[in-house]
Amino acid sequence: MSIDKKLLKRLKALYVEDDDNIRNELSSLLGNFFDTVYTAANGEEGLALFKEHQNDIDVVLSDINMPKLTGIDMVKEIRKTDAKVPVMFATAYSDNEYLADAIKLRVYDYIIKPIDIRRLLTVMNDLANVLYQEFMIEQQHKELEKYKDVIDKNNIVLKTDTNFKITYVNQHFCDITGYDQEELLGQGFDTLIHKDVNSTVYKDLTKAILNNESWNGKIKNQTKFGDTYVVDSYTIATLSDAGEVTGTISIQKDITSDVNQKRDIQKALIKDKSEIFLKGKESSGELNAIINELNKRIHDLQKLMKASDLEKDRLVYNGEKLITENKKLQRELAYALKNAAVEEDTSSTLKLNKSNQDLKMEIKKLNEEQEALKDEMQRAVLQTKVNLETKIKELEKQNKEYLFQIESAEDVETLTEKLEYWKSKAKEGAKRVEQLERALLNTGDKNIMSRLFK
Template identity: 50%
Template sequence: MDKKLLKKLRLLYVEDDDVVRNELHELLSDFFDKVFVAKDGQEGFDVYHENKDEIDVILTDINMPHLNGIDMLKKIRKDSKKIPVFITTAHSDNDLLAKAIKLKVYEYIIKPVDVRYLLNEMNELANVLYQDSLLRKQNKELEEYKRVIDASSIVVKCDEHMKISYVNELFCQTTGFNETELLGQDFKVIKHPDMNDEIYTKMYSQVLNNNSWHGVLKNLTKEHKTFTTDCYIIPMLNDMGEIIGAISIQRDITDEVNKKRNIQLSLMKDKSEIFIRSKEGSIEQNMIINNLKKELAVIKNDFEKAQRDIDKYIYSLEKYSLQNKHLKTELASYKKKASEHSNILKLTNENAQLEYRVKKLNEKVDELSSKYEKQIHQMKLNHQLEIDDLEDSLNEITEKYEAIETDDVLVQKLEYWKEKAKSEISRIESLEKQIVAHGDKEFMSRVFK
């Protein structure tokens, strides 16, 4: 016997025998949450009427003054058809028993009452009542769940042929159809043309094979507007386990889908803008590099021109040096001839003319040497300045370009032009060495003094 279950019950005990009533009342009070007591049928009915919301079970005698147990029970049954009743009697009267059965008496107990038997029967009743209360509670919770689902989700029921047999209010509000227009229609009546029929074929096959189906459905309203739902559909079974239809719970995710699509479009737009900006930056850097290449080509031409001019100057210098040597040779020859001939005056005049020519040639050589020396020196300075500026530009462009472009080939090209600039400097130095190698000491002393 589960005393905890009995303690959940409140009992109405009706008995006209004071001794029996007091003894049993004291005993029952230890097992029940509360025991209401009445001494006859009329008082029993009055106590019930005043406390009917609190009384769970009735224990009553049959033969009582004022109102017997059967008549009291008839009056109570007019108010409650379900409250359980235990009847006690000192006589086994078939007529009374038949009347008690008609009044749906739970148990018929012969006096003197076997308390143990009574408590066991009461315990079984308490267990039944407890199970009923749990069932009512579960049903209440299910009703609450149903109310919540109906308020927040689209609910559709179908028969075994997937024909709509029920739709909730939210489904009608969402689609624009009324219930009459939808009942008897196929489940896919609101299918969007973009949806493949194979999806519904697979859905029907799974559900009718006692499997659930979950997926996203694209639908059309009565006004041909699109809405998207997250659909979960399960089969409905009867008591024999046979499929009698299906129930679908759907959640409108149109806003979520649209937001997701908008986010994807925004991301694609941002990526496109970044690509365009990157491409524009790359084009700008390529233009700068192309301009730099053109400047390098111009400077290269200037170097080549300067080299040709230097070669020309060296050739002229060698030519004048050779003429000077010839003049010196002629002067020596004239001096030798002057010693062999007696015409001293003529030799002196010629010698004076030669000396004058030599002097002029030396002056011209000095003038050309000074002129070429200044031009060479100025060209060296100009080219050095241009090289320095070009290297600074290269460094600046390289830093900017490396922030955007990491192309190894381009970096190698930049390194190449750096080395090319350095090689041009070496080339100028080599030209200086050639000048040193072809000029005499007196000329070199004037150039590099």
């Protein structure tokens, strides 16, 4: 078997030997392998050293036949204060008397002198391995104790037998439920479960445990005073060395506050949802009224645009009519002037001059009327254009405001489509005005039109 030097280095030994040469030589050798080696020349010194360093010594290696106090007597005294420390004897004697005493003192092993160093190190290596395993088990036990303390302080712990009769409850359980431990010992586990809980929950739990399976779930329980509390329970079976189910252990976390908080949040959400629905319904009614009002305004605007179109048509017709009459008078005037130049008769000339004078007066009057009509037509067209543009801008602004309100209400998509439809209608009306203006420009006198729309 190989020697684990790291394990041996964990050991601190007491070596008792009355032979100085053997003690010095072996202690020096053991010092290369052990952490510490305490040495004594007889049983009396060895006992004193052990008492002084009792908590620091892992193993005792001693001769048997020594002055002042034998190895056997020394170990008898050691066992009065420490029943577990391993002891090994190194002796030249192997008779039954010493072996019997060694067995009574629970000696770990013995080495026959002269000592075989390899044999000694092998035995010490086995001992170091055993001590290390015991150390690890002790450490794990301490950690488990810490975990148990943490669990006991923060969780409910219950234990039952195979009949699910309670055999243990921790203090945390008593603080929550109001029960004393004595009141529950021997009571059925199901006596804690609230009457509202479906019986299949308890059946599923017992079935899983008897099949050596864990069970996890939420259970609604009741306290000693009838109050309700909810736990998140994790239950497993306890087993014997033979692997048979001996009972259960249940770790439960009180989640009553979490459940109540969740229920309160759900209630608040339902309330908020109802209020939002009612407000949305009211907003929908208001928006419908706004849309109806908007539709009415759009209808009125369409009527106004239609009347404007008719007025424009009338103005265009009168303008064209005046232009035609003006051209006709100009032709008549030119003809009359031509005839007047070749007439020899003075009276005819005078008549013609008078006629021409009257004609000029009439032309001047017509020109004045034409200018007045132009001014009137220009003012009417400009005023109509300004009114329409103002109406369109106001309508677009209102559309944006209503669209913003509609987007925050239910059925936003439908309302938005309606607004976009009427908005497009308004734009078509504006385009219609522009088309009429272009038509007026194309059909009327260019000089007059350029003066009207410059």
